[in-house]
Amino acid sequence: MSSLTFLVTELQSLASETRRKHPEVREAAEKSLALLRSSPEQVTANLASDGWHADDLLRPVFMGCATKNAKVITIALGSLQRLITLRAVSLSAIPTIIQTMNDCMSQGVDIQLKILQTLLSLITNFPAIHGRLLANSLLLCFKLHESRTAVVSSTAAATLRQLVMFVVDKVVEEDRRLLLASELESITLPDGTTQTLGPAARDTFVIFEDLCLLGNGERPQFLQLEYLHKTFALELIESVLTNYHELFRKHSELLLLLRHHLCPLLLKTLQSAPVFLTLLIKIVTSEVETADSRPGWMRVLAMEIMRGLCSDAEFMRSVWQRYDAFAVDSDAGGAAASALVFTLLISALKRLVTSRPSLLGVSAQMQGVGVPASDSLPHIHHGHSLDSVAGMVATAASATVSNVVGMIGSEAGLSVQGAAMKVQCIDQLDKADAPPIPEAYIYLLGVQCLVSLSDGLAGYAIPLYNTFAIQKPPAGSTEPVRAPGPLDPSTLPVTEPAREGLLAARAMLNAALARAAGSLALPTPRDAFLTALAKAALPPRVVAALDESPQTPTHLHARSPVTLEGLTLGLAGATSSSTPQAPGLSARNLACLRALVAAALFLAGTLGTSWFAVLEALQNADYVLTTRGTTPSGPPGAGATAAGVEGQQQPQQQRLQAPHPLLADVDSESVQAAIQRLFDASKMLEDAAFRDFVAALCKLSVEMVSMQSGVGVGVGMGAGEGSLEVTEEDGPPSASASSTSLVTPLSDRFSRRRVSGIHIPRTLVPFGDFGIARLGGVAALNIQRLVYRSPDPIRLQAASTLNEVLAIVPRHLSVAPSDLQAAVQRRVLDVLAQQIMLDTTPPGTSSSTSMELRRMGLETLHQILQASGHTLLVGWETIFEVLGSVCRPAAVDPTSLPAPFLSGGDGGGTSRTPRPLPLGYLQEKGYSALIKIAFQCMTLMCDSLAALSPEHLRLCISTLGQFGRQADTNIALTAAESLFWGVSDAIQAKRREAEQEPAYSGLWMHLLLEILRLCTDARPEVRLGAIQTLFRTLQLYGATLSLDTWDECVWKVTFPLLDTLSPSHIRRENVQIYSSTSDSTDTSTSTTMRRADVTAPAQTWPEPMPDPSWDESKVVALQSIGAILNDFLVSKIIHLPSFSKAWETFVTHIRDAFLLDSRTVSAPALRCLERALKAAMATSGADTGDAALLRASLGDIWEKTWTKCEEIGALVVQRASSTSASSATAPFTQESLVAFVDVIKCVRSISRTLEGAEWPLKRISTLMAILKGVLTYPDSPDYRPDVDKLSPVQAIVMNAVDSIELMETGAPSYILRDLSEYATLAFIASFDIPEIPKRGSNPTNAAATQAPPVVTTSSQKKRVTYIALAKMCMPKLADLFLQFKEKEEIFVDETIEAILSAYAIPIKFKYDCPPPSKFGKDPPLWKTATSCFLRIVKEIGPRVDALGSRLSPVRVESIWRQVIDVYRSGILADCSVADNFSLLEQEEEENFDQSLITSLETDAVPCLGEDRVPDYLIAQVAKVLHQGSQLLQHESEEDYPPTPTSLMPPDGRSDSKVEHEEVGSTVSLSAVSRERFSYWCLDLLFFICSDTAIDREASRRRIAALSLPALIGRCRTTLAGYVADEKLRGNLPFPRVREEELLYVLHKLRELRLWPGSLWAALSESPSKYATEQPAIDTSLQPSELIADSVKRSPRAHVIHFYTLLCEIASTPRKAPSAWVSADRLVTSGGAAPTSKDSETATAVRVLAGGRIEVGRELGVPR
Secondary structure (H helix, E strand, O other), rough: OOHHHHHHHHHHHHHHHHHHOOOHHHHHHOOOHHHHHHOHHHHHHHHOOOOOOHHHHHHHHHHHHHOOHEEEHHHHHHHHHHHHHHOOOOHHHHHHHHHHHHHHHOOOOHHHHHHHHHHHHHHHHHHOOOHHHHHHHHHHHHHHOOOOOOOHHHHHHHHHHHHHHHHHHHHHHHHHOOOHHHOEEEEEEEOOEEEEEHHHHHHHHHHHHHHHHHHOOOOOOOOOOOOOOEEEEEHHHHHHHHHOHHHHHHHHOHHHHHHHHHHHHHHHHOOOOOOOHHHHHHHHHHHOOOOOOOOOHHHHHHHHHHHHHHOOHHEEEEEEEEHHHOOOOOOOOOHHHHHHHHHHHHHHHHHHHHHHOHHHOOHHHHHOOOOOOOOHHHHHOOOHHHHHHHHHOHHHHHHHHHHHHHHHOOOOOOOHHOOOOOOHHOOOOOOOOOOOOOOHHHHHHHHHHHHHHHHHHHHHHHHHHHHHOOOOOOOOOOOOOOOOOOOOHHHHHOOOOOHHHHHHHHHHHHEEEEEHHHOOOOHHHHHHHHHHHHHHOHHHHHHHHHHHHOOHHHHHHHHOOOOOOHHHOOOOOOOOOOOOOOOOOOOOHHHHHHHHHHHHHHHOOOHHHHHHHHHHHHHHHHHHHOOOOOOOOOOOOOOOOOOEEEOOOOHHHHHHOOHHHHOOOOOOOHHHHHHHHHHHHHHHOOOHHHHHHHHHHHHHHHHHHHHHHOOOOOOOOOOOOOHHHHOOOOOOOOOHHHHHHHHHHHHHOOOOOOOOOOOOOOOOOOOOOOHHHHHHHHHHHHHHHHHOOOHHHHHHHHOOOOOHHHHHHHHOOOOOOHHHHHHHHHHHOOOOOHHHHHOOOOOOOHHHHHHHHHHHHHHHHHHHHHHHHHHHOHHHHHHHHHHHOOOOOOOHHHHHOHHHHHHOOOOOOOOOOOOOOOOHHHHOHHHHHHHHHHHHHHHHOOOOOOOOHHHHHHHHHHHHHHHHHHOOHHHHHHHHHHHHHHHHHHHHHHHHHHHHHHHHHHHHHHHHHHHHHHHHOOOOHHHHHHHHHHHHHHHHHHOOHHHHHHHHHHHHHHHHHHHOOHHHHHHHHHHHHOOOOOOOOOOOOOOOOOOOOOOOHHHHOOOOOOOHHHHHHHHHHHHHHHHHHHHOOOHHHHHHHEEEHHHHHHHHHHHHHHHHHHHHHHHHHHHHHHHHHHHHOOOOOOOOOOOOHHHHHHHHHHHOOOHHHHHHHHHHHHHHHHHOOOOOOOOOHHHHHHHHHHHHHHHHHHHHHOOOOOOOHHHHHHHHHHHHHHHOOOOOOOOOOOOOOOOOHHHHHHHHHHHHOOOOOOHHHHHHHHHHHHHHHHHOOOEEEOEEEOOOOOOOHHHHHOOOOOOOOOOOOOOOOOHHHHHHHHHHHHHHHHHHHOOHHHHHHHHHHHHHHHHHHHHHHHHHHHOOOOOOOOOOHHHHHHHHHHHHHHHHHHHHHHHHHHOOHHHHHHHHHHHHHHHHHHHHHOOOOHOOOOOHHHHHHHHHHHHHHHHHHHEEEHHHHHOOOOOOHHHHHHHHHHHHOOOOEHHHHHOOOOOOOOOOOOOOOOOOOOOOOOOOOOOEEEEEEHHHHHHHHHHHHHHEEEOOOOOOOHHHHHHHHHHHHHHHHHHHHHHHHHHHHHHHOOEEEEHHHHHHHHHHOOOOOOOOOOOOOOHHOOOOOOOHOOOOOOOOOOOOOHHHHHHHHHHOOOOOOOHOHHHHHHHHHHOOOOOOOOOOOOOOHHHOOOOOOOOOOOHHHHHHHHHHHHHHHHHHHOOOOOO
């Protein structure tokens, strides 16, 4: 009662508050209080049940909410909430409550919050709220969620989450109980199907669907909401899926929503850009770029998320693969730079960890020990520092790691203990305020991200590299040299030593990154990481300090300068001694140095020219560790040892703790031993790697000597001479290394040596040269290699020297006169041409040295073009000749050739061995390297196209064509797609000048023809790229081309391309390529080809190529041609003088593509033609200046196209009507047939627009024949289901039929006949789709192409049913007939018979008809046919009468014969299936069939009595009714429908004198299932024989006379059978049905009144003649004959006719059973009944008495 007490309090407050201003509210509140106080439980119960108190108690609430007083509204809403809590609100009041809250929604914040509370209470307390009420409630919450007040918006969001969860939770409860049928409701799913759901499931379905639609920006269907923020919609969706994912798995409709709405929404949101990662990156870099743009906790939260992502190595690789791998760098002008997500991430982390160096601190230990803190050394202040060099070559990652290594270790620096948080921010999101965050925490996160990324990259690359590129084991060891595993920083202890651990981790990971980069063959990042390690290992200050420090005696320096102070954990100045410490390397420097040596050892085989930087760093290390210590380097081959000197002993208590384990064994001896192992490993290197190693040592020695002497070695001997002397013993260095060293200015080399700290020549003079010393040891270790392997060094060294000179010369010509420049450039290029174009005749005999010489020449040419290509004045033709000499024709892959040519093409089963490829096609060693360098040169040439003359451009195009035909697919594809496109731009730019237009127009055609040659390349990628480039060029610049150029493009480019892509031409070209023995196959393509006539037998057509890539190429070509025609048909092509011939050729190509090519090509070919026709159609009505020419051309277009359509249609019709399953060509697909009909529609549209009239009947008949062939085509492999809706082919055919205007005489009849045939296809032409065998799988086996379809099981078969077509055509037939019923032609040309026969088939099949739908509830096909037939038959009789003599008797007979056949089919149809229906369904079926009986009575019978209707047709109607009225059948035949033979009545035309002896039987007879229908047929038979109807008396008399024999026979069967069986049965009772039948027949005979003379006419020889008027009674007859003749003319003559049988029945001594049928039951059967219980005897007596009395009255006998 507490809630009730609160309610009373609220109402009292409401009454008190409204006492003055709102007295009516006060009165209502007081009345409610009185009700509550009188009987509170009863009142609340009445409210819940919508009692009489409901309005009184809720009235003050609604009135209070209607006031504009905020306080009153608040109290009223509180009262309402109490009522809802008490559940004292009826469901009928809920709409008013929701509307009231909606009206109050514009009030203050408190009221809005109160509304939200009330809504939540309302929905949760009344689970029965569904549908629109629920939608309105949610709509209130959504509106309040859009409030600008934060508390209202957040509360509304929380309320919405609870309500949505409550709605979904109701589904869980609903699934646990059994739903009633009234609770279920059908909904339409997104895929078009329907499903029955309960109320809660339906609410969940529509709400979730609307949330998905709102999230996608679409309009919802259930919630009347205009907009909802996508984020909030996704949050609601996430909440539902998180809490009720199991429910979604159980409900298929919810899973369907996920598939149709949510999944596309997520894909659409995520596919455009990496939104999530980009957002995180922006948040992280916000403070770096714009101060205080984001709160600090948000950046930290983003970094924590970033740390989790970076720890997933596979995910980060996927990010790079998706967004960075194929993106275009922004510096190159690419548009995809924004997608470089991984690059942006690394840059953001770098900026973060390097943004606050003052906060992180820089370790003094990283600058060495014994070095002044300030940069006071004069020798290290110069322009080029080591930092600047590293910055120029290192990537963002290496720079970041280098900086971080320097940051970690000082007292004020970064540490895990001081910077980490105990609980990360992402785990504290439930707190209202951000937790205290250490200032360095975000930088620690950045370092951890970099460590994780480095760990992931190394952990991925190095194990892969180890699996296939393990180095040889060192001497005396069997263990391979493997890279150490990645270091996991999370394993480091969270204590103060973690600083040292992080340092070690950074050093190891930097080395690991270097190994990873080397493993992946990435030289630039590898060198960057090695440089960073070298920088950290050897600080310049240490070397400078050593040079400045005084030389001390050797014995004083017996120990290493690495002191114990250097091994302290970054605590600079930890020693207590005042003695200054000698300069040296700290433990941190030694750790980095050891990591550098380990990385170099691991990558020894792949460092190449990078050995120089590594050896330079080792030389500096040797200087610091050994030379400045005690002794110089040891003898060659012996490991150099250094005596370490221990520093001054420090007290143990001053050491805070022991070094980190990774730094424990770092000392000078171990580092020097590692360096020696590196040199010892040289004997394991391969020859190429060993050559690079030795060349780097030589280069290092040369530069050191030149630095000490101040003059470069070989300066006086010319460029490169010194290099030649140095490398002569140990083999020639690589060209790149040699050129790099020799072209470097001397000043640069001095700067580089000073970067290393070794800048005073006297420094190394006393101790010797490091490089020379090490060379001796390396030579001793590799003496076997040097003695027994002697390459050809002379030519290579000479070429190297020559190339270095040639590369330098063009750079010094910038200020020379143009004449001198031209002469020198010519000499340089001529010399290069001689080197590159070496005589290698015969082909394939060039040695490896020759290939190396050519490669070096090409590299030199590339350097010249790269550095001085813009200054070249002459020699372009030489360059193109040189580049062309490298090119060779692409080799043909035998597997790409068609199977017939690999086996000889003779169709036999034996295959021939293919001949080996020509020698010129074989790949030679080094050819791949040559062609790649040459193509790089060609790419540079294409960057300078503006400087080329027309002749040079022609050479450029030809050379590009040669590159396009190379074996390297990447080169060929780049040439075809990219470079040719650039050349086309250059030509187009120069064509704009009027005086140069003719020359460049010729170049334009040369370009197109060269691309055209690539369009037939054997490689699909190259072929497609060339086709796309060709037509993209035409499409872009087609508007600027003249008509003459367009004419050449059409005849020399477009049609030849289609020719070469046709099947027969592909076969011929492949044979030529395969059998060719020359290196070049430059054959011109014919613009036309011989084509077979379309009327030729199918076996003469060549079979399409089995290679699908050719089909794809032709599809692309056709699509491109369609785009060209769409853009330029009207503006350019249609104005060509040869347009008529061109269009004829074009449509011929399309026809052949449709008929001859693969079915993949057929549809695109027709779509190409369709685009052209639509382009022409768009201008068909345009009013232009040359309208007459345009009109004539358009007429030519549609006429020629229609001619080809007729040819295509003829073949389609031929195959559709063919009974043979085999065909030489593949069957047409449904897609191609749809495209074919679309083309026909376009042709008709153009024709009708031009001529303004419909086609003549002859052409329409051809069109209909084609459409029929398309519709009934039986061999397509891609049929679509056609039960519930039309298949695409059926839909397009019906659309084409609907577009025909039926104004032309004969057109309606033609259309109606074809539609009648369409309507019957479902019953006579449906078929199972056979499995089509794949053609081309074995072309040599003729039997394989003619194999019958594979037989599959019924469960696997698909079927073409035509059901949807029948459902569409049957009503359309009726509509069209009613529309054109006044047309005489419909009745004259047998159209009406065709329509009726179409309806007769489903009516006859009835329950044997196929199901009308698969998923829907369409009416059965026979019912549809019956309904349409009844609509038509009403109009047939009046129209036949109206036509009169214009309709011949033959036509009248044919029409009525067909009408009667339809009635017969419906009345005598097999209905045994209906016995399995429920009684209600059986009654409905009988009632439907009654319409057929009614129609026969009202629409057909009155018109059948006309003179032109033959007698046998009327008699047939009576026979049909006779058969339909049968009530009994033998039990042995009960499973079979009654047949005319089994139910044939006896001859009713016999004279009354003839007695038919009826033989009795005791065989059991069973009743038919549809008794009522049989009685209806019997009633109609009595009706047409009686004089009841008075209209059309003559007609009805004739019908009665012709039908009476059937009626007499039907009655005789019943009466005579009863008499005969009664004699045999004795006291055995008759079945109920038989007794009812007898009674019913007797009563009908008693009520029957014939037309006077009807029986006389029926028994005469000509019933029709005497039906209306009989001859006078012949008084000369005998009395008995006279009486008989008079009785036959009586209306009651039928009683006398059955006189004998009636007497026998009346005299039967059978006692009537007690269960005789009552009168009311007989009435239900349709006839009059006796007024009380009666028997057959009494009824027969009354019939006889009545008949005698009436006959006597007619004869004048008084009663």
